[in-house]
Amino acid sequence: MSKQFPSKEAFEKLLCWLHSDRDQAGEKYEKIRLRLIRIFSCRSCPDTEDLADQTMNVVSSRIDWLIENYKGDPALYFYGVAKKIWLEVQKKKPPPEPPPPPPDIYEIEQRCSCLEQCMERHLSGTERDMVLRYQEKTKQEKIKVRKQIATELGISINALRIRVCHIHARLRPCIEQCLQLIES
Amino acid sequence: MALTDQATIRQYLLGTLNDDEQQQIEERLMIEDELFEELEISKGELIEEYRAGELNRTEQTWFEEHYLSSNEGQERQAFVAAIDYLAHQRPEPVKPSIFERLRSFFKTQPWVPATIAAAAVIVIATLIISRPPQTSYPVTLTHTLPTRSTEGTNPLPSRITLPPNTKLRASLELPKQFPQGTRFTVKLDNQSETKPVNVIEQNERQVTVEIPASDLPRGEYLLKVTAEMADGTQEEIPGGYRFDIK
Numbered sequence: 001m002s003k004q005f006p007s008k009e010a011f012e013k014l015l016c017w018l019h020s021d022r023d024q025a026g027e028k029y030e031k032i033r034l035r036l037i038r039i040f041s042c043r044s045c046p047d048t049e050d051l052a053d054q055t056m057n058v059v060s061s062r063i064d065w066l067i068e069n070y071k072g073d074p075a076l077y078f079y080g081v082a083k084k085i086w087l088e089v090q091k092k093k094p095p096p097e098p099p100p101p102p103p104d105i106y107e108i109e110q111r112c113s114c115l116e117q118c119m120e121r122h123l124s125g126t127e128r129d130m131v132l133r134y135q136e137k138t139k140q141e142k143i144k145v146r147k148q149i150a151t152e153l154g155i156s157i158n159a160l161r162i163r164v165c166h167i168h169a170r171l172r173p174c175i176e177q178c179l180q181l182i183e184s
Numbered sequence: 185m186a187l188t189d190q191a192t193i194r195q196y197l198l199g200t201l202n203d204d205e206q207q208q209i210e211e212r213l214m215i216e217d218e219l220f221e222e223l224e225i226s227k228g229e230l231i232e233e234y235r236a237g238e239l240n241r242t243e244q245t246w247f248e249e250h251y252l253s254s255n256e257g258q259e260r261q262a263f264v265a266a267i268d269y270l271a272h273q274r275p276e277p278v279k280p281s282i283f284e285r286l287r288s289f290f291k292t293q294p295w296v297p298a299t300i301a302a303a304a305v306i307v308i309a310t311l312i313i314s315r316p317p318q319t320s321y322p323v324t325l326t327h328t329l330p331t332r333s334t335e336g337t338n339p340l341p342s343r344i345t346l347p348p349n350t351k352l353r354a355s356l357e358l359p360k361q362f363p364q365g366t367r368f369t370v371k372l373d374n375q376s377e378t379k380p381v382n383v384i385e386q387n388e389r390q391v392t393v394e395i396p397a398s399d400l401p402r403g404e405y406l407l408k409v410t411a412e413m414a415d416g417t418q419e420e421i422p423g424g425y426r427f428d429i430k
Contacts, residue, residue: 035214038223041254042197048254075214083207099248102235103262111266135271138236165225172263 006060013063014056018074029056032075036082043086051089055082114178118171127167134164189219193226198239199246227251231264320353320394321346325407325425327359341404341426352395353384356409356425362388365414372399373406373424381407400429 006014018032019025033052040048058081059066059074070077103111119128130149137145150160195201196209212219233239234247251257325342346352356370368391371378381399385392391409407425412418 032214035220037256038220039210039213041256042223042251044250044253046254048256073215076211079211079214083210099253100258103258103265107262108265108269111262112270115263115266115270131267132271135267139238161225161229162221165221165228168228168263168267169224172259175263175266176259 006057006063010060010063013067014060017063017067028074032056032078035075036078039079039082040086045086045089051082051085054085058085110179110182111175114175114182115171117178118174122170122174123167131164131167131171134160190222190226193219193222194230197223197226197230197247197251198243199250227257227260228264231257231261232268235261235264235268319349320351321397322353322355323427324355324357325427326357327421327423328426329423341428343428343430345430346397346400348397350397352397352400354393354395354407354425354427356391356393356407358389358391358409359421359423362411363413364388367412369410369412371408371410373408374403375405378408402429404428 015022015025015029018028033056036052036055037048040051045051055078059078066074066077119131123131130153133145133149136142146160147157150157153160155163192201192205192209196206201209209219213223230239230247230251234244234252239247252261321344323342323344328341344352366388368383368386370381370383370391370393372381372395379399381393381395383391384394393407405427407427409421409424410418411421
């Protein structure tokens with residue numbers, strides 16, 4: 001499979017193929033790449049980003065043919081290629097490794113410290129309170145608390161799930177950055 | 185997001201879809217933003233369930249060997265652990281006790297304690313004034329032999345009218361003189377049960393007991409006396425002290 005970067009020309013053509021507006025094309029490119037990474041993760045691939053990049057490169061290498069012949073959502077073509085790459089990886093894949101141990105208390109405490117900093121920096125007081133309350137309790141009690149938060153905010157429980165998911169997505173890159181700073 | 189899609193995403197993450205279904209959902213994930221969002225949410229929720237031990241054995245193994253073994257899965261799991269840790273470290277809002285709630289109520293309503301105190305003083309005073317003193321109603325009871333006795337010398341039982349809120353103070357003349365140091369216990373027999381009564385005075389010739397009127401509704405009674413000598417020997421005085429309450 002192609003680990004070579006596409007030529008600048010091929011990459012430009014790929015962006016054009018994705019969208020006539022360059023900014024929107026860039027966004028679409030990133031969106032497709034992210035989704036491929038997520039799918040590779042669900043298929044227990046260790047080097048998800050590498051596999052996603054290989055997929056992007058393979059598609060780029062076929063861009064002239066695609067512009068001429070392919071009809072449909074480009075994202076689906078990327079997926080088709082990704083699946084073939086995954087199948088090839090499966091052939092060479094060593095037997096599954098034992099699952100990694102859960103994070104130890106030291107790691108959790110480090111993350112907690114970063115999490116607190118990131119929450120302070122990126123979230124409003126209400127958001128901080130909501131995120132922590134959302135995680136409180138266990139089992140039935142947790143469901144009750146979440147329903148209560150949703151009622152207080154006047155939104156559905158699904159809207160609350162989405163809201164919290166978005167907040168988590170804002171926090172995670174900040175935490176990773178913070179951890180890298182600690183390690184360096 | 186349709187509930188069926190939520191369920192399908194969950195099945196996808198737990199490896200219970202067949203190849204075709206898996207391909208279908210993955211194709212949709214590539215182009216449907218809402219479904220992709222659901223995937224992101226469900227991953228977080230499954231990590232919570234995994235950490236709480238709420239997945240069954242097969243689900244747990246699949247989840248560990250697939251999503252959680254990826255870099256992203258490990259990072260997400262550590263994130264959930266951290267946020268869990270922080271959320272459970274937060275002090276829970278303490279429910280105020282009844283006293284704290286009362287104190288806070290009184291703080292906001294300063295006239296209330298004074299009013300309550302004044303009302304309490306009035307109520308207590310009224311009770312003291314209106315409550316009749318629990319006076320003792322003295323009687324002297326004569327000893328009677330057991331009813332089997334054929335001697336026919338037993339006097340008629342005393343007939344007593346006992347006003348409410350009083351006590352019957354009954355002096356029991358002993359049928360014989362007991363040695364010094366003898367202690368007496370007295371029991372009241374109301375024909376259905378026997379219970380001890382309060383001995384307030386005692387000497388070798390006489391024992392005095394007090395019985396609240398509330399323990400003496402209309403009826404026939406018998407007081408039975410037991411003597412306990414200084415050497416520990418006990419002697420139940422035969423017969424007793426009969427009286428009727430009118």
